[in-house]
Amino acid sequence: MAEQRRTMMGNQAITQGALEAGVRVAAGYPGTPSSEIIQNLADAAAEHDLYVEWSINEKVSLEVAAAASLAGLRSLCAMKQNGVNVASDFLLHLAGSGVRAGMVLVHCDDPGALSSVNEGESRHFARMLELPQLEPGDFQEAKDMTKWAFELSEAIGNLVMLRSVTRLSHASGGVVPGTIPAPQGRARFDHHGTLLDQGHGPVSSSPVGLKHRRQQEKLKKAVELFETSPFNTYAGPEAPELLVITSSICNLYVKEALALLGLAERVGVLKLGTTWPLPPKLLQRNLERCERVLIVEEVIPFLEENVKIAAAEMAGEIGAKRFHGKRDGTIPASGELNPDIVIKALAGLLEVPYQARPAAYDRLAGELAPQATQERELAFCPGCPHRASFWSLKEALALDARDGFICGDIGCYSLAMRPTGYGMLKTLHAMGSGAGMASGFGQLGRFGMDQPVMAVSGDSTFYHAVIPALINAVHQKSPMSLVVLDNSGTAMTGFQPHPGTQANAMGQPVPPVDIEAVCRSLGAEVTVCDPFDLEATRRAAVELLADQSTAKVLILRQLCALSPQRKGYKPYDVWVDQDKCLGDQCGCNRLCTRVFGCPGLAWEKESGKARIDEVICAGCGVCASICPQGAILKSERA
Amino acid sequence: MAEAKLRQDPYNLIITGVGGQGNVLASRMLGNVLTSQGLWVTIGETFGASQRGGSVMSHLRVSAQGSWSPQIPAGRAHMVLALEPLEALRVLVTYGNPETKAIVNNRPILPMAAIAGKSQYPEGQQLRDMLAQLTAQSWSIPATDRAMELGASIYANIIMIGALSATGDLPVSRQGFQDELERALGPAKVATNLEAFDLGLAMVRG
Ligand code: SF4
């Protein structure tokens, strides 16, 4: 009914499904595109009597959620693709031991790496760890499937994986919500039975031989349920010229492509919601329809390879098929898909022409494109403390003059790989890898390396994975320095609380864990500085580099420009004195606009001088300290 | 509830701008207004670093039938609502066709390369000419300047929505918008936002 339909973000739909399933405990670690799931559940915690936490990292979040399941409460865990790697150690064990009350792992992949530094695929964990995999194909399914995933989990006694992608998690579409049940059930962990009694005994993946066999039986039970699942649908003629097999958001791309190409009468679409393990009878019924098959999916050819294995096993019954997809190049092997890519693939295979717009318009657009497509380099926000931090670190490394470098890490400040942070990051990998790698580089002096090394980390990242790396550096006496860019929030993903903040996900007061005290207690020397004080910061960084006899920490603490505590607050009025600014004439070589690069500064072509764009400037006042002419002025606002 | 009729189904609208301009909020509000008319709305947010000075784009598919892909196919936009002029051009080059219309906020935000003097931002008239060539109809309006007069640049979004409403292409009524404002922002903020909406409405009806 139209009256009840609402436009929901995919992540909101997943949240709604979990609430309708009566979830009681949820945990996760923020990461785009998954973050809103835990956030929305935290917001609903008081009303629906849930416990929700942002855990210190993904492995811990999975352990927290598993505890709830073992105590008889339905639980959910959410993370992005990288998170599954982090959680995978425990995940392997949990898959073997099984769960009790329904437990769902929502993992959100980021095809095209729209907000990641990788394009990882987490579906293969389902196959590798022998867990069922679900993939919703639109917004309504995102809700319905999440709800059903809890039932499935209880039916088989094991965790269920549900995969979303950025274009589903962060897109919005129509969903008809259902009712949310009143909270019920008391938590109790029953552990008095035998090791083999999954409902009442101690929980472990041993004895392995027996438990592994049992796990595979659970998977077989899931396949049987998948054979008749309403989430697997076929649409199209009885005997199509081509069978498309697809899943997830690609389902909507296929739908769009068929509509635009007018191919709905010629092409059949098998949309799979249960993508591991594949239900063989359903597959056989559909593969029998035709000789040619196109598989449309994102990231690795997961579905494609699994379908091919199944087809080989049933070759006696269905005969040989011709497959198209990523392996033969019909679908690109990397990057995200969109309707146009699917249109091209289908138009090519069925030899139908497609023209989106008149050729003359295309030509014109092509001529104007060079003007239109000049890149907007991503930049640190106006008033961002990281710009100031990297400015000072750059100067300190230059003063040190030993070709030192910085190992990067995951967060907003990863942007410092690019011009916005003066290209200061020279390595960038997983959460916490900056400190870990710096600890390794630090040891290479014995092999003749004479470059000093620094690592940067944000505050949330510090808790997630830097602490063990720092312990390592201290214990191994690695001469490295760690710079913690503490902007007091998980800014990249929307200010989720972390152990350093004063409130938890549900807004309740909690004791903050002090980064400085943690570092000191580990035996590291610690200095704290305000990065907006460029001179003091540079001095501290130079000192850090000069004596790297032990592991040292410099905490650069200043609120994120977008932090809710700072929003709308301009500490300074800032302006350029047009008489003092010598512009092109000055020896500064436009230091402010060309090098420092805050988007709040503009270059006036007519006068050849700098100016502040009041719409954009956040009034941090930092640029006033970089102009050698003293032409940028600031005054404190009342 | 009677479902609103659409000139095209799905009707494809792209809202574009630069990270930090409030693009996502504008598309949500518009989506909610249209959903309350009984329409299906699918909104795709393009680009993740929406806060950090990059190009951002939201795709809105409005339909009486159901959910469409959150990404509009190339060459298929009916309307481009641009909070920044260069972004209008960028979107039209890929998604425009001879029937596409555009409403463009005329205040440029310079890319970092242009600020640094490494690239040239097109001149105002040149940009307007290019936009005219790529659209059936286009409006260039001083949304940010008028928003600043109202007290904050963020009102430019609402002025743009008012302008869109004036075209009559989508069922975005003043009342529907007011209801959404009351729900989303609470009564205190309704007056100024409605004023912004009316300003935009007048700019296109003008
Ligand atoms: S404001 Fe200062 S740094 Fe910028 S151009 Fe003028 S004199 Fe040079």
Ligand code: SF4
């Ligand atoms: S004061 Fe200067 S550095 Fe700070 S936001 Fe404004 S223009 Fe940027």
